[in-house]
Amino acid sequence: MTRGERRNLWIGLAFISPWIVGFLAFTVYPVAASVYYSFCDYDVLTKPIWVGTLNYRDMLTDRVFWQSLGNTFYFAAFALPLGLIISLLAAVLLNQSVRGRPVFRAIFFLPSLIPVVAASMVWLWILNGSFGLLNQALEWLHIRGPQWVADPKWTKPSLILMSLWACGNTVVIYLAALQDVPRSLYESAEIDGASAWVKFRHITIPMISPVIYFNLIMGIIGSLQVFAQAYVFFSGGGGPNRSALFYAVYLFQNAFEYRQMGYACAMAWVLFLIILALTWAATRSTRKLIFYAGE
Amino acid sequence: MRLLTARLLLGLALGTALILTGCDRRVEGRTSDKRITIQYWEKWTGFEDDAMQAVVDDFNRSQDRIFVKKLTVSQIDRKLMLAAAGGDPPDVAGLWSHTLPDFSEKGALTPLDKLAQQSGVKREDYIPVIWDLCRHRGFLWGLPTTPASVALHWNKQMFREAGLDPDRPPRSLDELDAMNDRLTVVDIERAGKTERVRFLSLTDAERQAKKFRLVQVGHLPQEPGWWMQMWGYWFGGDLWDGDRQITANSPENIAAFAWLRQHAEKFGVDNLRSFGASFGNFASPQSPYLSGKVAMVLQGVWMYNFIDKFAPHLEWAAAPFPAKDPERFPQVTIVESDVLVIPKGARHPREAFEFIRYVNTQKPMEKLCLGHRKFTALAEVSPEFIKSHPNPFITTFIELAKSPHARYVPRLSIWQEYKDEVAVAVDRVQALMSSPAAALDQVQQRMQWKFDRVLRRWDTVGNERVKEWSDYDAR
Numbered sequence: 019m020t021r022g023e024r025r026n027l028w029i030g031l032a033f034i035s036p037w038i039v040g041f042l043a044f045t046v047y048p049v050a051a052s053v054y055y056s057f058c059d060y061d062v063l064t065k066p067i068w069v070g071t072l073n074y075r076d077m078l079t080d081r082v083f084w085q086s087l088g089n090t091f092y093f094a095a096f097a098l099p100l101g102l103i104i105s106l107l108a109a110v111l112l113n114q115s116v117r118g119r120p121v122f123r124a125i126f127f128l129p130s131l132i133p134v135v136a137a138s139m140v141w142l143w144i145l146n147g148s149f150g151l152l153n154q155a156l157e158w159l160h161i162r163g164p165q166w167v168a169d170p171k172w173t174k175p176s177l178i179l180m181s182l183w184a185c186g187n188t189v190v191i192y193l194a195a196l197q198d199v200p201r202s203l204y205e206s207a208e209i210d211g212a213s214a215w216v217k218f219r220h221i222t223i224p225m226i227s228p229v230i231y232f233n234l235i236m237g238i239i240g241s242l243q244v245f246a247q248a249y250v251f252f253s254g255g256g257g258p259n260r261s262a263l264f265y266a267v268y269l270f271q272n273a274f275e276y277r278q279m280g281y282a283c284a285m286a287w288v289l290f291l292i293i294l295a296l297t298w299a300a301t302r303s304t305r306k307l308i309f310y311a312g313e
Numbered sequence: 314m315r316l317l318t319a320r321l322l323l324g325l326a327l328g329t330a331l332i333l334t335g336c337d338r339r340v341e342g343r344t345s346d347k348r349i350t351i352q353y354w355e356k357w358t359g360f361e362d363d364a365m366q367a368v369v370d371d372f373n374r375s376q377d378r379i380f381v382k383k384l385t386v387s388q389i390d391r392k393l394m395l396a397a398a399g400g401d402p403p404d405v406a407g408l409w410s411h412t413l414p415d416f417s418e419k420g421a422l423t424p425l426d427k428l429a430q431q432s433g434v435k436r437e438d439y440i441p442v443i444w445d446l447c448r449h450r451g452f453l454w455g456l457p458t459t460p461a462s463v464a465l466h467w468n469k470q471m472f473r474e475a476g477l478d479p480d481r482p483p484r485s486l487d488e489l490d491a492m493n494d495r496l497t498v499v500d501i502e503r504a505g506k507t508e509r510v511r512f513l514s515l516t517d518a519e520r521q522a523k524k525f526r527l528v529q530v531g532h533l534p535q536e537p538g539w540w541m542q543m544w545g546y547w548f549g550g551d552l553w554d555g556d557r558q559i560t561a562n563s564p565e566n567i568a569a570f571a572w573l574r575q576h577a578e579k580f581g582v583d584n585l586r587s588f589g590a591s592f593g594n595f596a597s598p599q600s601p602y603l604s605g606k607v608a609m610v611l612q613g614v615w616m617y618n619f620i621d622k623f624a625p626h627l628e629w630a631a632a633p634f635p636a637k638d639p640e641r642f643p644q645v646t647i648v649e650s651d652v653l654v655i656p657k658g659a660r661h662p663r664e665a666f667e668f669i670r671y672v673n674t675q676k677p678m679e680k681l682c683l684g685h686r687k688f689t690a691l692a693e694v695s696p697e698f699i700k701s702h703p704n705p706f707i708t709t710f711i712e713l714a715k716s717p718h719a720r721y722v723p724r725l726s727i728w729q730e731y732k733d734e735v736a737v738a739v740d741r742v743q744a745l746m747s748s749p750a751a752a753l754d755q756v757q758q759r760m761q762w763k764f765d766r767v768l769r770r771w772d773t774v775g776n777e778r779v780k781e782w783s784d785y786d787a788r
Contacts, residue, residue, distance in 0.1 A: 059770055063398045063419040067773065081759075147590035165586040170744065255733065259740040274391065276730045277419065 056284035061277045073284035083285070085260055086268040092174055093264065094241035097181045101241075102233055105185040109192030110218070123193070130186030138250035141180045142167065167251060170261035177247055177262060188233050195229035196222065224309040231300075231308050238296050242289065245270070265289055342660075348380040349664050352403035356389040356651075360618075364684020365458075368677045372668055379664045381405075390416075393656060397421040402656035404665040410446040410650045411722040413454045418726045418771070423655040424452045424782045428666040434673065440711075442648050442719045443690045449724055452782050455652035456673050457690035459682050461613045462646045462713040463540070464706070465635070469628035471496055471529070471608040475511070482609075482632040485639045486547065486572070489532060489609065496531030496608045497580070523581035527588040530580070532609040534573050535589070535743065536601055540611065540647055542735040543720070544569040547636045547645050552723045552731070557768055559760045561735070562753035568637070570742050570749030577743045585743070598623040614687050617704040631706040633713055644716035650690060662787040688714065727767055731760050 019027070031038070056073055058066035077083050112123050129137065144151045145166035153163030166176040203221050212220075223230075245266035248257070254275070256263025269289070273282035342350035357365055362385055369381050384403070386392055390412055396402040398421075408416065416422050429435070434456065436444045447455045469479035475495045483489035497512035501519060509528065512520075519525070530536075534544060542552065550565025560566070577585060592606065593599020596619060601607040603624040610616075611634050620627050636642040653669045655662050671677055675691060679698045682689045686704055688711045699707060713719060722728055738756050741747035 059766075061419050063394065063421050064774070067770065148587050149591070165583065165590060168586040168590060169583075170740070170746075255736065259744065259746065260737055271733070276727070277394075277415070 052283040052286060055280050056287055058280045059278075060280035060283075062279050063277075066280065069280070073281045074288075076281065077284065077288065082260065082263070082268060086256070086263045086265045089174065089256075089261065089263055090242055090244065090265040093178060093181075093244055094238070096175075097178045097244075098234075098237045098241045100178065101182055101185050101188060101237060102230065104182055105188035105233075106192055106230070108185070109189045109196055110222075112189065112193060113196045126189055127186035129184040132184075134184075134246040135250050137180070137184065138247050141176075141183075141247075142251060145176050145179075168258060170257070170259040173251075173257045173262040177244070177251065180247055181241075181244075188237075191229055191233060192226065195226040199225040227308045228310055231304055234300055234304070235297055238300060239293055242293055242296070344380045346377070348378060349661055351379055351381045351405060351661055351665055351668055353381050353383045353405040353407075353668070354386040354389055354393065354403045355383055355407040356386065357407070358385055361685050364681050367684065368672060368681050371677060371680070372671050375671070379661075379667060381668050394419075394421060397656045397658060400658050402658050404655065404659040404661050405668060406654055406656055407458060408455065408652055408654050410443075410455070410457070410652050411728060413447065413652065413654070414449045414724045415726040415728070416654070417449050417452065417454045418778075420778065420781075421657055422454050423657055423659060423662055423787070424454065424785050425456070425655065425666065425669075426453045427785070428663070428787055429453055429456075432666070432670050434670065437692065438673075439690055439692055440714050442714060442721065443650050446648065446650055446721055447652055450779070455654040456669050457650040457652055458672060458678075459685045459687045460648060460650035460690045460714065461615060461687055462648045462710045462719065463611055463613045464631045464633055464646065464709055464713055466602065466610050466612045466616055466629055466631050468602070468605060468608045469630060471605060475531075475608075479628070480630070482630070483635050485635050486637045489635055490575075492609070493531035496529070498528045499525035500528055501525040520579075523584060525581075525584065527580060527584050529606050529608065530588065531607075533585070533607055534576060535585075535739075536592075536607050536610055537595060537612070541573075541739045542732055543647055543722070544573065546647065546718075546720045547634065547642070548572075549636070549638065549642055553725060553764075557764075559731075559757060559764050561731075561756040561760055562750065566753055567749045570738070570753060572637075573739065574742045574745070574749055577745055582744055595619075596623075603627060614704065614707070614710040615685075617686055617706075621703070631709050633709070633716075636718075642718050644713055645718045645720065646713040646716060648714050648719045648721050666787070725764070725767075727760070727763050730763055731756075734760055 055066055057068060057070060059069045059072070060066035108126055112119065112126060116122075132140075143149070147153060147163070147165035147168055150163070150166065152166070156163040164172045166172045199222060203225070204217055207217050207221060243266050244264050248262050248264050248267050249270070251257065252262055254267075254271075256267060265285070266289075269282050269285045272278045272285065342352070344350055353369070355362070355365055366383060369383050373380055389406065390408060393402065393406050393408070394416070402421075413422070417424075439457070440460070443457050443460050447453055447457060465482055467482055472479040475492075477492060477495060483492050494513045495511060498509060499512055499515070500507050500509050501515070502508075502524065515525070535541065545552065545563070545566035545568075548565040548569045550563050550569060551560055552566070553559050580588075588606075592601045593604065598604060600619070600623070602610045602612070602616075603620065605627075616631075620629060633644045633646065636645045653672060655665045655669070659665055672681065673691070675689075675693060675695065678689045678691055679695060683698060683702060686702070688694070688702075688707055689698065694711070704710075723731070725731060734756050738747070738752035741752045742749055
């Protein structure tokens with residue numbers, strides 16, 4: 019490195035130093051501290067007491083922990099695939115050349131612009147068992163709707179329903195990918211007499227597979243961390259019989275309501291490992307199915 | 314050029330340092346006339362805030378050494394905890410008495426024993442239960458502002474319509490249950506027509522089938538449901554033994570839960586859920602008691618404010634909520650209080666206590682509590698206070714607070730968790746998913762486990778903490 023280069027390096031570092039300081043103080047340090055605290059009995063106010071792996075061992079026997087993990091997987095198992103399929107369908111429909119296409123696109127995207135808290139408040143009313151719009155609509159079909167948010171059997175489906183409504187972001191990503199599929203492929207398939215389904219199955223899906231994969235990974239991460247809707251729906255609790263107590267909500271309760279920050283830190287690391295493992299598994303198992311045009 | 318780099322780096326480093334230290338800049342707070350400024354955080358808004366502001370203004374006028382600056386803070390418990398942890402708390406803060414065990418054990422508060430002793434504040438000055446509420450592990454952590462007790466509120470008009478004497482409240486829980494059947498009205502389909510009838514007049518088969526819609530109910534334990542964990546008190550039960558043992562599944566608590574379950578069995582789980590979904594917000598004219606959907610509720614002394622605001626024409630009265638065995642347990646109630654505390658690390662504890670002491674003298678206390686339309690925490694009450702109090706049943710609430718069966722939230726630092734755990738048991742029992750005993754056994758097992766963890770911690774740090782508290786002497 020010449021003198022000039024070294025000088026440039028220092029000046030460059032100086033210019034980005036606010037970011038580096040912020041990154042070290044507000045990201046690296048808290049993350050590192052949370053590793054230490056996860057091995058402590060720590061209530062934020064008093065000195066942490068080292069307890070070894072007690073927090074991790076407690077998790078094994080804490081039935082609420084397992085219940086919250088089960089609830090979260092239940093949510094993810096439905097919300098994620100349904101979300102991927104429905105938003106893909108919506109994207110395909112919005113990609114057709116129909117009149118008023120921009121208007122439809124805007125309508126499908128609108129829900130993603132509404133803050134989660136506001137949307138949750140509105141959905142609480144839509145799902146109200148006595149006056150809710152949803153049950154009114156079901157009544158026209160002569161179906162007696164359930165008590166969506168009061169019946170433990172229906173709390174998770176309610177939240178899944180709401181998550182599907184706000185899939186606009188995913189739709190937009192799909193749309194962008196769909197428009198990138200070369201027209202020539204469809205044209206040659208048409209010459210060979212391919213049906214619409216065959217074109218979708220053998221051209222569209224492979225061509226947008228990297229985007230499906232991207233949405234899958236983002237979906238895994240997002241749905242396992244689901245928090246705000248459930249927190250608003252049940253005012254910070256877990257809903258009737260803890261039926262909608264998601265992992266992140268239970269973590270929050272431990273950290274800020276029960277003041278067991280050590281346990282909460284341990285939970286956070288376990289969640290991180292779960293997401294890491296699932297992402298790795300998803301990457302491995304879909305490796306052969308993804309087609310990158312550049313390769 | 315190297316000089317330039319060095320200067321640049323130095324400048325940036327200094328800037329960063331200034332920003333970081335700026336957060337911890339401790340202003341030596343004094344007003345322009347050299348009075349010590351006391352920072353006071355309080356949770357109140359609206360008319361409750363106005364009442365406290367008037368008392369603060371009186372205090373500021375009454376002397377020329379201290380100036381109290383009040384700030385309204387939402388979610389005050391959470392923010393105070395963080396402020397104390399960060400070492401920059403206010404001098405005085407308004408908490409709730411049930412949060413004192415947690416705050417004091419975590420070392421977030423200043424013990425007030427010596428300050429109280431020096432200024433002659435003692436137990437005899439107060440309604441006994443309220444003084445006890447301010448103590449934990451043998452130390453005094455706060456002094457009361459506005460206390461409250463809870464009582465049965467009933468709707469006289471609904472009593473009259475049901476053929477009951479509107480001036481005679483139930484005197485035992487069994488009597489309340491019998492009245493409940495009379496007061497409850499349902500819509501039921503009979504021979505293709507919807508009829509509106511009293512629950513009492515339903516045939517056994519109709520009661521069994523539960524194919525009706527609840528229109529109004531005499532009493533529901535889950536409305537408003539703020540003390541679901543403590544129904545055991547009306548059965549003579551307790552939630553812990555005062556030492557190292559949780560007693561969630563005591564026979565009395567199981568009896569209370571069986572009583573909760575009865576309502577679900579009688580009215581039907583789904584019927585109750587759709588009835589519950591028809592309720593408006595508590596602070597609105599559509600709340601079930603104010604809109605005449607529920608005839609009898611357990612509510613606090615503050616209920617008068619909501620009746621006055623949202624349903625001024627409601628014909629109502631208040632009396633002790635009857636116990637299962639009213640002979641043995643007359644006048645059961647739950648008492649809690651708003652309290653003033655001095656957080657640990659407060660800059661002016663002596664001056665802060667002077668203000669707290671002032672609030673706890675008769676005139677300011679009565680002014681504040683009259684403003685809140687509650688009763689005062691002090692043993693002595695002026696006749697004018699009672700005479701000018703707008704709540705016609707204020708003496709009922711005072712008597713309840715003075716009753717030997719006045720109870721309170723268990724003094725446990727894990728109360729929040731205990732409460733959430735019992736709420737789940739309530740859900741299970743009311744959905745007929747679990748028997749009372751099984752649901753409470755689960756609570757017992759889990760909370761004892763959690764409590765043992767707390768005790769284990771206390772056993773390691775307790776002695777040190779107690780010594781620190783006894784040695785504490787305010788500057």
